[in-house]
Amino acid sequence: MKKTKAKNIILVLLAVLCVAVLLYTLYQGLIIYIPQKQEQQRFEELRQIVEREREESSAPVQTKPTGDDTQPVYTEEENPAVYSDIVRINDDFRGWLRIEDTIIDYPVVKSSEDDPEYYLHRDYDKNYSFSGTPFIGAGADENSDAFVIYAHNMNNGTMFGTLDFYADKEWAEQHPYIHFDTANEDRVYRVFAAFQTTIGGENEFKYNERAGKLNDEEYTAFVKDIKEASVMFTGECPDKKTQIIMLSTCSYHAENGRFVVAAYRV
Template sequence: MKQNKAKKIILVLLAVICAAVLVYSLYQGLIIYIPQKQEQHRFSELQQIAEQENREEKDRTEPSQGDNGRPQNESSSTSAGEAGQQLHFDDIAKINSDFRGWLRIDDTIIDYPVVKSPESDPEYYLHRDFDKNYSFSGTPFIGAGADENSDAFVIYAHKMNNGSMFGTLDDYSHTDWAKQHADIEFDTPDEHRVYRVFAAVQTQVGGEDEFKYYEKTGKLSDKEYNAFVKELRDISVIDIDDCPANKKQILMLSTCSYHTENGRFVVAAYRI
């Protein structure tokens, strides 16, 4: 009798422990999942704001029809937002003056505003959203020592488990995929830009053979630039027979990588 009672108590305790673990796991999942959903929703709102501004710009600049049905001012018939055309971000910049451009890669979730904080706090947006509130996901930002007009610069973002931000950036570790998604768009308030991927690198921060790509930014001499491009190609994990023929601006996208402790994954592209 006592043994049966003891077994029942043990079973009840095990059930309670399992239930507590389940509740805790659900709680942990919710406190991560809900904020991430809210953060992605805010980025979607920013996308809609930018799209609305460009629709209005298109309507304002689209030529009117003449009496003969043909467009007047035909030279201005190309509207903003079409392929290769400058986009407008006045409304986005009004929300946050640290806005530097919009990063976009076709057929991926990467479609985000990019910011640049003062050099006194270059990682300000590591855990802040576009509205400067706390955010675990953060906002893609240009790193220290460079800006969007430098010879080379880095855009950093987290590798989120839900695939958001740069969560899928390491798809570029596969040559075929990289070739199919070779072009990266980065539209600044002043111009439409396209960059062509030519290398992807895995490295380890603090490792014996660390590739310190973040030190190769800013203004580079011709010698420094050529050595940097060569190093990128030599250690690239993908095989792409393409690189800048002369000195072209280099954009790097950087995120965490789990191939090793303190790992980083970097995609390098030159402006075309």
């Protein structure tokens, strides 16, 4: 009888422990899921702002009729800039990044060189954010010969969570273009390689240190090094010096791993 009672107590304790573990797991999931959901909702609001501005900028603007003309006059000369509202929200805005058939559709920012990773865990409104905001790294900007845009590799596939699709050459060939539009111009880049490296590893490829201004010799050497380090190479390299954009995120092939996609401006 005592053994049965003791066994029942053990079973109850185990059941309570299992319920406690389940509740804790659900709690942990919720405190991660809910903020990430809110963060992505904010990005969706920013996308809607941009979409509205695009529609307004493509529509003719009505001006007052002149003289005896009673018909309205339309002109596109005074149309608002597509990203004017986005810049007003945060003047660290440097461009909008898009890749077709992925969730990558985000504003890109750049902070000061004193704190280049400011947006690693801050949203576009500069509040704390686990997901952060894609940002241009140290030593370069959107007008440099080469620059890097960093973002997290989120488990839910957001941010740069789909960037490693470019490890597949067939997928890369079907999605050859990266769109990065600045406040002043729309830009298109052609993907030519993707590579992996490990920060602090024996054969680390310090691609981030090659960002910035490059002379012709440095540029040629950099393209060659990207090709040699690549896990995916399309077979096409820039045939002349043109701007290189690199998208960088964490990779789980190794501790402190990185996965990087390189593209040149066309």
